[in-house]
Amino acid sequence: MLRTLFFLTLTLLGNATVLAADLNIAHGWARETPPGRLMTAAYGTLTNTGDKTIVINGVSSDVAAHSSxxxxxxxxxxxxxxxxxxxxxxxxxxxxxxxxxxxIMLMKLDSPLKEGQSIDICFKLENNNDVCHDFSVTKYKMSAHSH
Ligand SMILES: [Cu+2]
Incomplete structure (x- = not known):
């Protein structure tokens, strides 16, 4: 009985770790908010580096009351x-x-985002843990590959 439980726990933890780490986020950046506005967008490249389908069911960030x-x-x-x-x-x-x-739309920001700041954005994965990543706040860039 104890052995079975131990095995189950390991299996569950193992799956969660592998899948969450399989979502790679690169070139993450968020646009500096224009004066007087409390919403902005964030961008980046998401890659599934694993061997199972990843389903993202939503996003969240500490700095915004509503993200999607x-x-x-x-x-x-x-x-x-x-x-x-x-x-x-x-x-x-x-x-x-x-x-x-x-x-990624960040709405109802607590305060305007300024260049040089770094914010955390989390992805809600189906049947898994959230994956959070740093997004640096910058002024408008044409594409994530322009640097
Ligand atoms: Cu939008």
Missing amino acids: LHETLIERDRSTMRPVKSLSLAPGEEAELAPGGMH
């Missing part, structure tokens, strides 16, 4: 945004969050 994944759509020549409920990444798949495309 958004995609940008062009409707009648106008750019609009809409929330993405969940994002699936197959093994080896990469998702680029960039201006004009998918992004």
